[in-house]
Amino acid sequence: MKTLLIVDDEPRTRLGIQKTLVAWAAGKYQIESAASGVEALEWLKTHPVHVIITDVRMPEIDGLQMLETLAARGPLPVVIVISGHAEFEYAKRSLQLGAFDYVLKPVDKSILIDTVQRAFERDSGRDRMDAMEKLVDPKLLEMGRDEARYSSSIKDAIAYIYDRLHDTVGMKQVAEHLHLNPSYFSVLFKEQTGVTFSDYLTRIRLQKAKELLVATRLPIWEIAEKVGYQTVKYFIKVFKDNEGMSPRQYRQQSLDADPSIQ
Template structure:
């Protein structure tokens, strides 16, 4: 269940926003409130919110100061700011801080609901992007972006590696497939991809494993076999050295049962 935290030192506004969103969401969202920026920050240190709706002008910690503090957190909520004053400086700073919407009091209920819908969609998109960033190896991504500039031999080598990840793939095997001298092929591969042959193969295997961990319920031992490791123990060791977590922990971090087709 997604959580919305409403922060406003005016009880009437705070409760009005809460009641509007509770009626709109029909119990599908968890709605929490805080009467000050300090109370909100303390709440967010203990719990997680998907969306923060905050007034700008509050005693001690104003809304934008609160947003600045939250942006230092690992997983800050998306933010809607509400204000009784159409001040350009506030609106400009809010945009720079990544605030999704700037709403003026008195609040139009339909505009509030539309802003919340937009903000929750933004939060979901950010979540998906975060999952993709965890999934993709940046060095493999960079190598793939330049693939069209590689020689035909190196492009053929990349396809051969992909087609044979489940097997034992050695530099000599690929060189023989390409009818090339192994030493020359090794230098050519590193020169064009920026990665040694063994590093590329390992990264590609880990990448395939990450895809399987994120999108299937296949046992880890079976995934190890599918990406070319003879023992799951060695696979776990290599995976941990690359990702700093075990395959099981990685699966828990990136999988989302609600987005998967069983």
């Protein structure tokens, strides 16, 4: 369950916001509160939070100082700032520090709920981005950036592999296509790409498999065939060895991370 934290030193405002959001959330989100920036920072050391609503004017540590401290710890949650008209400069500064939006006092219930709803949507968007980052092999990304510097032979080899990913393509077959000695091609490939041919082939097959697992409902055995594995048993073994989980577990984890898929 995702968590929202309300930080305000005024009990009436804090409890009023909490009561409104608890009724709106109807158990979908956990709504917590803190009576000061100091209390909030201490609580946040041991509790993950997805959205924060904070007043800008508070004793000891104000909302801006709290944001600065949180930013130094790591990525900020989605932050909504509460401010009065006379405190607009504070609200503007909070936006510069990375706050998502601000709500003016006195707090209008409908505006509050709309802003919180958009904040949770923003947080869900971050979840989807995190899932997409996990989908892409960082070594393949690095190779993609360096590809312009590869020789024409290596570029042709990579294109040839992509076109025949569903086949049981091997180094000897690619070397013959390029009219190169397999041993020479093996050294050349490692020298330019930084990975062995077999490592690259595994990475590119698993990359395609992960895309199919997330974007389609194809059965595992069919995905194994589409990425060049002759048996589903071997495909599952290779996948687990490299990803630390089975293809089925990877698919389920990806679905769980994307709240737009029910």
